[in-house]
Amino acid sequence: MVILAGCVATPGIVPATALHGIDHVVPQPDKFRIPELLGMASGQTDRAAPVFFTTRALLPVQDGCAFRCAYCIVPTTRGAPRSRPMPQLLAEARHLVHQGFKEIVITGTNVGTYRDEHHTLIDLLMVLDDLPGIERIRISSIELSTVEKPLIEWMSRSDHACRYIHLPLQSGDNRMLARMRRRYTVEQYRAIAETALSAIPGLGLGTDLITGFPGEDEVAFQATCGLIDALPFSNLHVFPFSQRPGTVAGDLDNRVPQATIRDRTRHLIECGQTKRNTFAHQHVGQCLPVLIESVDTVPDTSEGWTDTYLPVKVHGKGLSRNQIVKTCIDQWDGNHLLGHP
Ligand code: SF4
Incomplete structure:
Protein backbone atom coordinates (compact mmCIF):
# COMPACT_ATOMS: atom_id res chain seq x y z
CA MET A 1 0.00 0.00 0.00
CA VAL A 51 2.62 5.27 17.54
CA PHE A 52 6.26 6.28 18.00
CA PHE A 53 9.09 3.98 17.01
CA THR A 54 11.67 5.86 19.05
CA THR A 55 11.84 6.37 22.80
CA ARG A 56 11.06 10.03 22.17
CA ALA A 57 7.40 10.95 21.92
CA LEU A 58 6.40 13.90 19.76
CA LEU A 59 3.97 16.44 21.15
CA PRO A 60 2.74 18.65 18.28
CA VAL A 61 1.69 21.88 19.99
CA GLN A 62 0.72 23.94 16.97
CA ASP A 63 0.59 23.82 13.19
CA GLY A 64 0.87 26.44 10.47
CA CYS A 65 2.98 29.54 9.99
CA ALA A 66 2.40 33.10 8.82
CA PHE A 67 6.04 34.21 8.51
CA ARG A 68 6.20 33.69 4.74
CA CYS A 69 9.92 33.34 4.23
CA ALA A 70 10.65 33.86 0.55
CA TYR A 71 11.67 30.25 -0.19
CA CYS A 72 9.01 28.43 1.85
CA ILE A 73 5.76 26.86 0.66
CA VAL A 74 4.72 25.81 4.18
CA PRO A 75 2.45 28.82 4.93
CA THR A 76 0.52 27.90 1.77
CA THR A 77 0.38 24.16 2.46
CA ARG A 78 -0.24 24.27 6.21
CA GLY A 79 -2.08 27.56 6.51
CA ALA A 80 -2.20 30.10 9.33
CA PRO A 81 -0.89 29.19 12.80
CA ARG A 82 -3.26 27.23 15.04
CA SER A 83 -2.28 26.16 18.56
CA ARG A 84 -3.73 23.27 20.53
CA PRO A 85 -5.35 24.11 23.88
CA MET A 86 -3.01 23.77 26.82
CA PRO A 87 -5.27 21.42 28.83
CA GLN A 88 -5.41 19.06 25.84
CA LEU A 89 -1.61 19.09 25.53
CA LEU A 90 -1.19 18.45 29.23
CA ALA A 91 -3.56 15.49 29.09
CA GLU A 92 -1.66 14.08 26.10
CA ALA A 93 1.72 14.59 27.80
CA ARG A 94 0.41 12.93 30.97
CA HIS A 95 -0.78 9.98 28.88
CA LEU A 96 2.62 9.68 27.14
CA VAL A 97 4.47 9.74 30.47
CA HIS A 98 2.02 7.16 31.81
CA GLN A 99 2.84 4.98 28.77
CA GLY A 100 6.49 5.13 29.83
CA PHE A 101 7.93 7.80 27.52
CA LYS A 102 10.77 9.61 29.26
CA GLU A 103 11.41 12.24 26.62
CA ILE A 104 8.81 14.49 25.06
CA VAL A 105 9.72 16.52 21.98
CA ILE A 106 7.78 19.74 21.48
CA THR A 107 7.06 19.99 17.77
CA GLY A 108 5.16 22.26 15.42
CA THR A 109 5.63 24.21 12.23
CA ASN A 110 6.70 27.31 14.15
CA VAL A 111 6.66 26.31 17.83
CA GLY A 112 7.69 29.71 19.17
CA THR A 113 4.38 31.17 18.00
CA TYR A 114 2.40 28.85 20.32
CA ARG A 115 -0.53 30.73 21.88
CA ASP A 116 -3.50 29.51 23.90
CA GLU A 117 -5.36 32.66 24.97
CA HIS A 118 -2.72 34.52 27.02
CA HIS A 119 -0.48 31.44 27.42
CA THR A 120 2.71 31.19 25.38
CA LEU A 121 5.28 28.46 24.77
CA ILE A 122 7.15 29.23 27.98
CA ASP A 123 3.94 28.81 30.04
CA LEU A 124 3.38 25.43 28.43
CA LEU A 125 6.99 24.35 29.05
CA MET A 126 6.83 25.33 32.70
CA VAL A 127 3.65 23.34 33.26
CA LEU A 128 5.10 20.30 31.45
CA ASP A 129 8.23 20.63 33.56
CA ASP A 130 6.15 19.97 36.69
CA LEU A 131 4.50 16.85 35.29
CA PRO A 132 5.31 13.91 37.61
CA GLY A 133 7.46 11.30 35.83
CA ILE A 134 8.71 13.47 32.97
CA GLU A 135 12.48 13.15 32.49
CA ARG A 136 13.34 15.14 29.39
CA ILE A 137 11.71 17.95 27.41
CA ARG A 138 13.27 18.69 24.04
CA ILE A 139 12.28 21.63 21.86
CA SER A 140 12.47 20.91 18.15
CA SER A 141 13.62 23.64 15.78
CA ILE A 142 12.62 27.14 16.91
CA GLU A 143 12.67 30.41 14.97
CA LEU A 144 15.18 32.91 16.33
CA SER A 145 12.70 35.79 16.31
CA THR A 146 10.48 33.86 18.74
CA VAL A 147 13.24 33.02 21.25
CA GLU A 148 12.87 35.25 24.28
CA LYS A 149 14.90 35.58 27.45
CA PRO A 150 12.48 33.53 29.62
CA LEU A 151 12.95 30.54 27.31
CA ILE A 152 16.72 30.61 27.75
CA GLU A 153 16.30 31.13 31.50
CA TRP A 154 13.95 28.15 31.70
CA MET A 155 16.39 25.97 29.74
CA SER A 156 19.22 26.99 32.05
CA ARG A 157 17.40 26.15 35.29
CA SER A 158 15.07 23.26 34.41
CA ASP A 159 16.17 19.75 35.42
CA HIS A 160 14.28 18.35 32.44
CA ALA A 161 15.13 20.72 29.58
CA CYS A 162 17.48 19.07 27.07
CA ARG A 163 20.64 21.08 26.46
CA TYR A 164 20.06 21.47 22.75
CA ILE A 165 18.63 24.30 20.70
CA HIS A 166 18.10 24.30 16.94
CA LEU A 167 17.99 27.84 15.56
CA PRO A 168 17.63 27.94 11.76
CA LEU A 169 20.07 30.49 10.35
CA GLN A 170 19.81 29.95 6.55
CA SER A 171 22.47 32.57 5.72
CA GLY A 172 25.19 34.50 7.54
CA ASP A 173 24.77 37.54 5.31
CA ASN A 174 22.30 40.34 6.12
CA ARG A 175 21.54 41.09 2.48
CA MET A 176 20.59 37.45 1.89
CA LEU A 177 18.54 37.29 5.10
CA ALA A 178 16.54 40.30 3.91
CA ARG A 179 16.08 38.72 0.47
CA MET A 180 14.91 35.51 2.15
CA ARG A 181 12.49 37.62 4.26
CA ARG A 182 13.90 36.23 7.48
CA ARG A 183 13.06 38.19 10.63
CA TYR A 184 16.51 38.76 12.13
CA THR A 185 19.95 40.05 11.31
CA VAL A 186 23.27 38.24 11.66
CA GLU A 187 24.00 40.39 14.72
CA GLN A 188 20.71 39.41 16.39
CA TYR A 189 21.31 35.74 15.62
CA ARG A 190 24.76 35.85 17.09
CA ALA A 191 23.63 37.71 20.22
CA ILE A 192 20.87 35.20 21.03
CA ALA A 193 23.04 32.15 20.27
CA GLU A 194 25.83 33.51 22.48
CA THR A 195 23.39 34.32 25.31
CA ALA A 196 22.08 30.75 25.20
CA LEU A 197 25.57 29.26 25.00
CA SER A 198 26.78 31.17 28.03
CA ALA A 199 23.62 30.53 30.07
CA ILE A 200 23.49 26.76 29.39
CA PRO A 201 26.84 24.99 29.84
CA GLY A 202 27.49 22.28 27.25
CA LEU A 203 24.58 23.41 25.03
CA GLY A 204 24.33 21.75 21.62
CA LEU A 205 23.58 24.32 18.92
CA GLY A 206 22.04 23.19 15.65
CA THR A 207 21.06 25.13 12.57
CA ASP A 208 19.74 24.95 9.01
CA LEU A 209 21.50 26.58 6.07
CA ILE A 210 20.46 27.18 2.48
CA THR A 211 23.18 27.29 -0.15
CA GLY A 212 22.71 28.98 -3.51
CA PHE A 213 19.69 31.13 -2.68
CA PRO A 214 19.21 33.50 -5.68
CA GLY A 215 21.69 36.37 -5.34
CA GLU A 216 24.10 34.51 -3.05
CA ASP A 217 27.46 35.73 -4.35
CA GLU A 218 30.88 34.72 -3.06
CA VAL A 219 30.90 37.57 -0.50
CA ALA A 220 27.58 36.38 0.96
CA PHE A 221 28.70 32.77 1.02
CA GLN A 222 31.95 33.68 2.78
CA ALA A 223 29.94 35.64 5.36
CA THR A 224 27.99 32.44 6.09
CA CYS A 225 31.23 30.46 6.40
CA GLY A 226 32.58 33.14 8.77
CA LEU A 227 29.58 32.93 11.07
CA ILE A 228 29.70 29.13 11.07
CA ASP A 229 33.36 29.34 12.08
CA ALA A 230 32.60 31.84 14.82
CA LEU A 231 29.90 29.88 16.65
CA PRO A 232 30.33 26.39 18.18
CA PHE A 233 27.64 24.62 16.15
CA SER A 234 27.14 20.92 16.90
CA ASN A 235 24.76 20.16 14.06
CA LEU A 236 24.44 21.69 10.58
CA HIS A 237 21.62 20.80 8.19
CA VAL A 238 22.67 22.09 4.80
CA PHE A 239 20.08 22.36 2.04
CA PRO A 240 20.82 23.29 -1.58
CA PHE A 241 18.28 25.87 -2.71
CA SER A 242 15.51 24.42 -4.83
CA GLN A 243 12.90 26.50 -6.52
CA ARG A 244 9.33 26.11 -5.20
CA PRO A 245 6.61 27.32 -7.55
CA GLY A 246 4.23 29.57 -5.64
CA THR A 247 6.92 31.12 -3.42
CA VAL A 248 8.52 34.57 -3.75
CA ALA A 249 11.90 32.92 -4.37
CA GLY A 250 10.38 30.93 -7.21
CA ASP A 251 10.46 34.14 -9.30
CA LEU A 252 13.72 35.72 -8.08
CA ASP A 253 16.49 36.46 -10.55
CA ASN A 254 20.26 36.11 -10.01
CA ARG A 255 20.17 32.33 -9.93
CA VAL A 256 23.28 30.57 -8.67
CA PRO A 257 24.70 27.90 -11.03
CA GLN A 258 24.03 24.30 -9.91
CA ALA A 259 27.76 23.46 -9.82
CA THR A 260 28.37 26.36 -7.42
CA ILE A 261 25.47 25.26 -5.24
CA ARG A 262 26.92 21.75 -5.12
CA ASP A 263 30.40 23.03 -4.14
CA ARG A 264 29.03 25.32 -1.43
CA THR A 265 26.83 22.55 -0.05
CA ARG A 266 29.76 20.13 0.08
CA HIS A 267 31.94 22.72 1.80
CA LEU A 268 29.38 23.50 4.50
CA ILE A 269 28.67 19.81 5.12
CA GLU A 270 32.41 19.30 5.69
CA CYS A 271 32.53 22.31 8.04
CA GLY A 272 29.55 20.83 9.87
CA GLN A 273 31.35 17.51 10.42
CA THR A 274 34.46 19.28 11.75
CA LYS A 275 32.38 21.34 14.17
CA ARG A 276 30.41 18.28 15.26
CA ASN A 277 33.67 16.43 15.97
CA THR A 278 34.88 19.34 18.12
CA PHE A 279 31.62 19.45 20.06
CA ALA A 280 31.50 15.68 20.51
CA HIS A 281 35.10 15.50 21.78
CA GLN A 282 34.10 17.80 24.64
CA HIS A 283 31.93 14.93 25.95
CA VAL A 284 34.87 12.52 26.27
CA GLY A 285 35.72 11.91 29.92
CA GLN A 286 32.28 12.99 31.14
CA CYS A 287 29.59 10.72 32.63
CA LEU A 288 26.23 11.66 31.14
CA PRO A 289 22.66 10.35 31.15
CA VAL A 290 21.88 8.49 27.91
CA LEU A 291 18.35 7.54 26.91
CA ILE A 292 18.62 4.04 25.42
CA GLU A 293 16.72 3.61 22.18
CA SER A 294 17.79 0.15 20.99
CA VAL A 295 19.70 -2.73 22.53
CA ASP A 296 20.16 -5.41 19.91
CA THR A 297 22.52 -4.25 17.18
CA VAL A 298 25.73 -5.84 18.50
CA PRO A 299 25.93 -8.09 21.59
CA ASP A 300 26.07 -6.01 24.78
CA THR A 301 25.87 -2.76 22.82
CA SER A 302 22.97 -0.37 23.17
CA GLU A 303 22.35 2.86 21.33
CA GLY A 304 20.86 6.03 22.71
CA TRP A 305 21.07 9.80 22.88
CA THR A 306 22.56 12.43 25.14
CA ASP A 307 20.41 15.39 26.06
CA THR A 308 22.79 17.41 23.86
CA TYR A 309 21.53 15.35 20.91
CA LEU A 310 24.52 13.17 20.16
CA PRO A 311 24.15 9.44 19.45
CA VAL A 312 25.92 7.09 21.88
CA LYS A 313 26.88 3.41 21.77
CA VAL A 314 26.90 2.09 25.31
CA HIS A 315 28.88 -1.11 25.92
CA GLY A 316 27.44 -3.03 28.86
CA LYS A 317 25.22 -5.95 29.81
CA GLY A 318 21.62 -5.89 30.99
CA LEU A 319 20.57 -2.51 29.57
CA SER A 320 17.04 -2.07 28.36
CA ARG A 321 15.26 0.12 25.86
CA ASN A 322 13.85 3.37 27.25
CA GLN A 323 16.19 3.29 30.24
CA ILE A 324 18.25 6.36 31.13
CA VAL A 325 21.76 5.14 31.89
CA LYS A 326 24.58 7.20 33.30
CA THR A 327 27.33 6.59 30.75
CA CYS A 328 31.02 7.40 30.98
CA ILE A 329 32.18 8.55 27.56
CA ASP A 330 35.49 7.09 26.34
CA GLN A 331 35.71 8.35 22.77
CA TRP A 332 34.00 9.76 19.66
CA ASP A 333 34.31 7.61 16.53
CA GLY A 334 33.13 10.27 14.10
CA ASN A 335 29.50 9.13 14.24
CA HIS A 336 28.85 8.00 17.82
CA LEU A 337 30.12 8.63 21.29
CA LEU A 338 31.36 5.35 22.77
CA GLY A 339 31.03 4.68 26.47
CA HIS A 340 30.15 2.34 29.29
CA PRO A 341 27.81 2.53 32.32
S1 SF4 B 1 10.77 28.71 6.93
FE1 SF4 B 1 9.72 28.31 8.88
S2 SF4 B 1 9.26 30.36 9.66
FE2 SF4 B 1 9.71 30.63 7.48
S3 SF4 B 1 7.70 30.49 6.47
FE3 SF4 B 1 8.59 28.41 6.45
S4 SF4 B 1 7.73 27.43 8.27
FE4 SF4 B 1 7.43 29.64 8.53
Whole structure:
Protein backbone atom coordinates (compact mmCIF):
# COMPACT_ATOMS: atom_id res chain seq x y z
CA MET A 1 0.00 0.00 0.00
CA VAL A 2 1.36 3.45 -0.90
CA ILE A 3 0.36 6.50 1.12
CA LEU A 4 1.29 10.06 0.14
CA ALA A 5 1.22 12.19 3.28
CA GLY A 6 2.31 15.55 4.67
CA CYS A 7 2.74 18.95 3.01
CA VAL A 8 3.08 17.50 -0.45
CA ALA A 9 -0.34 15.85 -0.14
CA THR A 10 -2.06 19.25 -0.19
CA PRO A 11 -4.52 19.67 -3.07
CA GLY A 12 -2.91 21.55 -5.94
CA ILE A 13 0.72 20.80 -4.97
CA VAL A 14 1.08 17.47 -6.75
CA PRO A 15 -0.50 17.14 -10.19
CA ALA A 16 -3.11 14.37 -10.51
CA THR A 17 -0.95 12.63 -13.12
CA ALA A 18 1.72 12.09 -10.44
CA LEU A 19 -0.69 10.22 -8.20
CA HIS A 20 -0.66 7.05 -10.27
CA GLY A 21 -0.06 4.03 -8.01
CA ILE A 22 -0.86 5.91 -4.79
CA ASP A 23 -3.58 4.27 -2.69
CA HIS A 24 -4.25 7.03 -0.16
CA VAL A 25 -3.53 10.76 -0.11
CA VAL A 26 -3.44 12.00 3.50
CA PRO A 27 -3.11 15.79 3.89
CA GLN A 28 -0.85 17.33 6.52
CA PRO A 29 -3.47 17.85 9.27
CA ASP A 30 -4.43 14.16 9.12
CA LYS A 31 -1.01 12.52 9.02
CA PHE A 32 -1.04 11.42 12.66
CA ARG A 33 -4.44 9.83 12.02
CA ILE A 34 -3.09 7.41 9.40
CA PRO A 35 -3.62 4.29 11.62
CA GLU A 36 -7.16 5.44 12.31
CA LEU A 37 -7.88 6.23 8.65
CA LEU A 38 -6.56 2.85 7.57
CA GLY A 39 -8.68 1.21 10.23
CA MET A 40 -11.75 3.02 8.87
CA ALA A 41 -10.90 1.94 5.33
CA SER A 42 -10.79 -1.67 6.44
CA GLY A 43 -14.02 -1.43 8.43
CA GLN A 44 -12.52 -1.03 11.93
CA THR A 45 -13.82 1.94 13.86
CA ASP A 46 -11.53 2.03 16.94
CA ARG A 47 -9.51 5.21 17.28
CA ALA A 48 -5.78 4.42 17.14
CA ALA A 49 -3.31 6.40 19.26
CA PRO A 50 -0.21 7.82 17.54
CA VAL A 51 2.62 5.27 17.54
CA PHE A 52 6.26 6.28 18.00
CA PHE A 53 9.09 3.98 17.01
CA THR A 54 11.67 5.86 19.05
CA THR A 55 11.84 6.37 22.80
CA ARG A 56 11.06 10.03 22.17
CA ALA A 57 7.40 10.95 21.92
CA LEU A 58 6.40 13.90 19.76
CA LEU A 59 3.97 16.44 21.15
CA PRO A 60 2.74 18.65 18.28
CA VAL A 61 1.69 21.88 19.99
CA GLN A 62 0.72 23.94 16.97
CA ASP A 63 0.59 23.82 13.19
CA GLY A 64 0.87 26.44 10.47
CA CYS A 65 2.98 29.54 9.99
CA ALA A 66 2.40 33.10 8.82
CA PHE A 67 6.04 34.21 8.51
CA ARG A 68 6.20 33.69 4.74
CA CYS A 69 9.92 33.34 4.23
CA ALA A 70 10.65 33.86 0.55
CA TYR A 71 11.67 30.25 -0.19
CA CYS A 72 9.01 28.43 1.85
CA ILE A 73 5.76 26.86 0.66
CA VAL A 74 4.72 25.81 4.18
CA PRO A 75 2.45 28.82 4.93
CA THR A 76 0.52 27.90 1.77
CA THR A 77 0.38 24.16 2.46
CA ARG A 78 -0.24 24.27 6.21
CA GLY A 79 -2.08 27.56 6.51
CA ALA A 80 -2.20 30.10 9.33
CA PRO A 81 -0.89 29.19 12.80
CA ARG A 82 -3.26 27.23 15.04
CA SER A 83 -2.28 26.16 18.56
CA ARG A 84 -3.73 23.27 20.53
CA PRO A 85 -5.35 24.11 23.88
CA MET A 86 -3.01 23.77 26.82
CA PRO A 87 -5.27 21.42 28.83
CA GLN A 88 -5.41 19.06 25.84
CA LEU A 89 -1.61 19.09 25.53
CA LEU A 90 -1.19 18.45 29.23
CA ALA A 91 -3.56 15.49 29.09
CA GLU A 92 -1.66 14.08 26.10
CA ALA A 93 1.72 14.59 27.80
CA ARG A 94 0.41 12.93 30.97
CA HIS A 95 -0.78 9.98 28.88
CA LEU A 96 2.62 9.68 27.14
CA VAL A 97 4.47 9.74 30.47
CA HIS A 98 2.02 7.16 31.81
CA GLN A 99 2.84 4.98 28.77
CA GLY A 100 6.49 5.13 29.83
CA PHE A 101 7.93 7.80 27.52
CA LYS A 102 10.77 9.61 29.26
CA GLU A 103 11.41 12.24 26.62
CA ILE A 104 8.81 14.49 25.06
CA VAL A 105 9.72 16.52 21.98
CA ILE A 106 7.78 19.74 21.48
CA THR A 107 7.06 19.99 17.77
CA GLY A 108 5.16 22.26 15.42
CA THR A 109 5.63 24.21 12.23
CA ASN A 110 6.70 27.31 14.15
CA VAL A 111 6.66 26.31 17.83
CA GLY A 112 7.69 29.71 19.17
CA THR A 113 4.38 31.17 18.00
CA TYR A 114 2.40 28.85 20.32
CA ARG A 115 -0.53 30.73 21.88
CA ASP A 116 -3.50 29.51 23.90
CA GLU A 117 -5.36 32.66 24.97
CA HIS A 118 -2.72 34.52 27.02
CA HIS A 119 -0.48 31.44 27.42
CA THR A 120 2.71 31.19 25.38
CA LEU A 121 5.28 28.46 24.77
CA ILE A 122 7.15 29.23 27.98
CA ASP A 123 3.94 28.81 30.04
CA LEU A 124 3.38 25.43 28.43
CA LEU A 125 6.99 24.35 29.05
CA MET A 126 6.83 25.33 32.70
CA VAL A 127 3.65 23.34 33.26
CA LEU A 128 5.10 20.30 31.45
CA ASP A 129 8.23 20.63 33.56
CA ASP A 130 6.15 19.97 36.69
CA LEU A 131 4.50 16.85 35.29
CA PRO A 132 5.31 13.91 37.61
CA GLY A 133 7.46 11.30 35.83
CA ILE A 134 8.71 13.47 32.97
CA GLU A 135 12.48 13.15 32.49
CA ARG A 136 13.34 15.14 29.39
CA ILE A 137 11.71 17.95 27.41
CA ARG A 138 13.27 18.69 24.04
CA ILE A 139 12.28 21.63 21.86
CA SER A 140 12.47 20.91 18.15
CA SER A 141 13.62 23.64 15.78
CA ILE A 142 12.62 27.14 16.91
CA GLU A 143 12.67 30.41 14.97
CA LEU A 144 15.18 32.91 16.33
CA SER A 145 12.70 35.79 16.31
CA THR A 146 10.48 33.86 18.74
CA VAL A 147 13.24 33.02 21.25
CA GLU A 148 12.87 35.25 24.28
CA LYS A 149 14.90 35.58 27.45
CA PRO A 150 12.48 33.53 29.62
CA LEU A 151 12.95 30.54 27.31
CA ILE A 152 16.72 30.61 27.75
CA GLU A 153 16.30 31.13 31.50
CA TRP A 154 13.95 28.15 31.70
CA MET A 155 16.39 25.97 29.74
CA SER A 156 19.22 26.99 32.05
CA ARG A 157 17.40 26.15 35.29
CA SER A 158 15.07 23.26 34.41
CA ASP A 159 16.17 19.75 35.42
CA HIS A 160 14.28 18.35 32.44
CA ALA A 161 15.13 20.72 29.58
CA CYS A 162 17.48 19.07 27.07
CA ARG A 163 20.64 21.08 26.46
CA TYR A 164 20.06 21.47 22.75
CA ILE A 165 18.63 24.30 20.70
CA HIS A 166 18.10 24.30 16.94
CA LEU A 167 17.99 27.84 15.56
CA PRO A 168 17.63 27.94 11.76
CA LEU A 169 20.07 30.49 10.35
CA GLN A 170 19.81 29.95 6.55
CA SER A 171 22.47 32.57 5.72
CA GLY A 172 25.19 34.50 7.54
CA ASP A 173 24.77 37.54 5.31
CA ASN A 174 22.30 40.34 6.12
CA ARG A 175 21.54 41.09 2.48
CA MET A 176 20.59 37.45 1.89
CA LEU A 177 18.54 37.29 5.10
CA ALA A 178 16.54 40.30 3.91
CA ARG A 179 16.08 38.72 0.47
CA MET A 180 14.91 35.51 2.15
CA ARG A 181 12.49 37.62 4.26
CA ARG A 182 13.90 36.23 7.48
CA ARG A 183 13.06 38.19 10.63
CA TYR A 184 16.51 38.76 12.13
CA THR A 185 19.95 40.05 11.31
CA VAL A 186 23.27 38.24 11.66
CA GLU A 187 24.00 40.39 14.72
CA GLN A 188 20.71 39.41 16.39
CA TYR A 189 21.31 35.74 15.62
CA ARG A 190 24.76 35.85 17.09
CA ALA A 191 23.63 37.71 20.22
CA ILE A 192 20.87 35.20 21.03
CA ALA A 193 23.04 32.15 20.27
CA GLU A 194 25.83 33.51 22.48
CA THR A 195 23.39 34.32 25.31
CA ALA A 196 22.08 30.75 25.20
CA LEU A 197 25.57 29.26 25.00
CA SER A 198 26.78 31.17 28.03
CA ALA A 199 23.62 30.53 30.07
CA ILE A 200 23.49 26.76 29.39
CA PRO A 201 26.84 24.99 29.84
CA GLY A 202 27.49 22.28 27.25
CA LEU A 203 24.58 23.41 25.03
CA GLY A 204 24.33 21.75 21.62
CA LEU A 205 23.58 24.32 18.92
CA GLY A 206 22.04 23.19 15.65
CA THR A 207 21.06 25.13 12.57
CA ASP A 208 19.74 24.95 9.01
CA LEU A 209 21.50 26.58 6.07
CA ILE A 210 20.46 27.18 2.48
CA THR A 211 23.18 27.29 -0.15
CA GLY A 212 22.71 28.98 -3.51
CA PHE A 213 19.69 31.13 -2.68
CA PRO A 214 19.21 33.50 -5.68
CA GLY A 215 21.69 36.37 -5.34
CA GLU A 216 24.10 34.51 -3.05
CA ASP A 217 27.46 35.73 -4.35
CA GLU A 218 30.88 34.72 -3.06
CA VAL A 219 30.90 37.57 -0.50
CA ALA A 220 27.58 36.38 0.96
CA PHE A 221 28.70 32.77 1.02
CA GLN A 222 31.95 33.68 2.78
CA ALA A 223 29.94 35.64 5.36
CA THR A 224 27.99 32.44 6.09
CA CYS A 225 31.23 30.46 6.40
CA GLY A 226 32.58 33.14 8.77
CA LEU A 227 29.58 32.93 11.07
CA ILE A 228 29.70 29.13 11.07
CA ASP A 229 33.36 29.34 12.08
CA ALA A 230 32.60 31.84 14.82
CA LEU A 231 29.90 29.88 16.65
CA PRO A 232 30.33 26.39 18.18
CA PHE A 233 27.64 24.62 16.15
CA SER A 234 27.14 20.92 16.90
CA ASN A 235 24.76 20.16 14.06
CA LEU A 236 24.44 21.69 10.58
CA HIS A 237 21.62 20.80 8.19
CA VAL A 238 22.67 22.09 4.80
CA PHE A 239 20.08 22.36 2.04
CA PRO A 240 20.82 23.29 -1.58
CA PHE A 241 18.28 25.87 -2.71
CA SER A 242 15.51 24.42 -4.83
CA GLN A 243 12.90 26.50 -6.52
CA ARG A 244 9.33 26.11 -5.20
CA PRO A 245 6.61 27.32 -7.55
CA GLY A 246 4.23 29.57 -5.64
CA THR A 247 6.92 31.12 -3.42
CA VAL A 248 8.52 34.57 -3.75
CA ALA A 249 11.90 32.92 -4.37
CA GLY A 250 10.38 30.93 -7.21
CA ASP A 251 10.46 34.14 -9.30
CA LEU A 252 13.72 35.72 -8.08
CA ASP A 253 16.49 36.46 -10.55
CA ASN A 254 20.26 36.11 -10.01
CA ARG A 255 20.17 32.33 -9.93
CA VAL A 256 23.28 30.57 -8.67
CA PRO A 257 24.70 27.90 -11.03
CA GLN A 258 24.03 24.30 -9.91
CA ALA A 259 27.76 23.46 -9.82
CA THR A 260 28.37 26.36 -7.42
CA ILE A 261 25.47 25.26 -5.24
CA ARG A 262 26.92 21.75 -5.12
CA ASP A 263 30.40 23.03 -4.14
CA ARG A 264 29.03 25.32 -1.43
CA THR A 265 26.83 22.55 -0.05
CA ARG A 266 29.76 20.13 0.08
CA HIS A 267 31.94 22.72 1.80
CA LEU A 268 29.38 23.50 4.50
CA ILE A 269 28.67 19.81 5.12
CA GLU A 270 32.41 19.30 5.69
CA CYS A 271 32.53 22.31 8.04
CA GLY A 272 29.55 20.83 9.87
CA GLN A 273 31.35 17.51 10.42
CA THR A 274 34.46 19.28 11.75
CA LYS A 275 32.38 21.34 14.17
CA ARG A 276 30.41 18.28 15.26
CA ASN A 277 33.67 16.43 15.97
CA THR A 278 34.88 19.34 18.12
CA PHE A 279 31.62 19.45 20.06
CA ALA A 280 31.50 15.68 20.51
CA HIS A 281 35.10 15.50 21.78
CA GLN A 282 34.10 17.80 24.64
CA HIS A 283 31.93 14.93 25.95
CA VAL A 284 34.87 12.52 26.27
CA GLY A 285 35.72 11.91 29.92
CA GLN A 286 32.28 12.99 31.14
CA CYS A 287 29.59 10.72 32.63
CA LEU A 288 26.23 11.66 31.14
CA PRO A 289 22.66 10.35 31.15
CA VAL A 290 21.88 8.49 27.91
CA LEU A 291 18.35 7.54 26.91
CA ILE A 292 18.62 4.04 25.42
CA GLU A 293 16.72 3.61 22.18
CA SER A 294 17.79 0.15 20.99
CA VAL A 295 19.70 -2.73 22.53
CA ASP A 296 20.16 -5.41 19.91
CA THR A 297 22.52 -4.25 17.18
CA VAL A 298 25.73 -5.84 18.50
CA PRO A 299 25.93 -8.09 21.59
CA ASP A 300 26.07 -6.01 24.78
CA THR A 301 25.87 -2.76 22.82
CA SER A 302 22.97 -0.37 23.17
CA GLU A 303 22.35 2.86 21.33
CA GLY A 304 20.86 6.03 22.71
CA TRP A 305 21.07 9.80 22.88
CA THR A 306 22.56 12.43 25.14
CA ASP A 307 20.41 15.39 26.06
CA THR A 308 22.79 17.41 23.86
CA TYR A 309 21.53 15.35 20.91
CA LEU A 310 24.52 13.17 20.16
CA PRO A 311 24.15 9.44 19.45
CA VAL A 312 25.92 7.09 21.88
CA LYS A 313 26.88 3.41 21.77
CA VAL A 314 26.90 2.09 25.31
CA HIS A 315 28.88 -1.11 25.92
CA GLY A 316 27.44 -3.03 28.86
CA LYS A 317 25.22 -5.95 29.81
CA GLY A 318 21.62 -5.89 30.99
CA LEU A 319 20.57 -2.51 29.57
CA SER A 320 17.04 -2.07 28.36
CA ARG A 321 15.26 0.12 25.86
CA ASN A 322 13.85 3.37 27.25
CA GLN A 323 16.19 3.29 30.24
CA ILE A 324 18.25 6.36 31.13
CA VAL A 325 21.76 5.14 31.89
CA LYS A 326 24.58 7.20 33.30
CA THR A 327 27.33 6.59 30.75
CA CYS A 328 31.02 7.40 30.98
CA ILE A 329 32.18 8.55 27.56
CA ASP A 330 35.49 7.09 26.34
CA GLN A 331 35.71 8.35 22.77
CA TRP A 332 34.00 9.76 19.66
CA ASP A 333 34.31 7.61 16.53
CA GLY A 334 33.13 10.27 14.10
CA ASN A 335 29.50 9.13 14.24
CA HIS A 336 28.85 8.00 17.82
CA LEU A 337 30.12 8.63 21.29
CA LEU A 338 31.36 5.35 22.77
CA GLY A 339 31.03 4.68 26.47
CA HIS A 340 30.15 2.34 29.29
CA PRO A 341 27.81 2.53 32.32
S1 SF4 B 1 10.77 28.71 6.93
FE1 SF4 B 1 9.72 28.31 8.88
S2 SF4 B 1 9.26 30.36 9.66
FE2 SF4 B 1 9.71 30.63 7.48
S3 SF4 B 1 7.70 30.49 6.47
FE3 SF4 B 1 8.59 28.41 6.45
S4 SF4 B 1 7.73 27.43 8.27
FE4 SF4 B 1 7.43 29.64 8.53
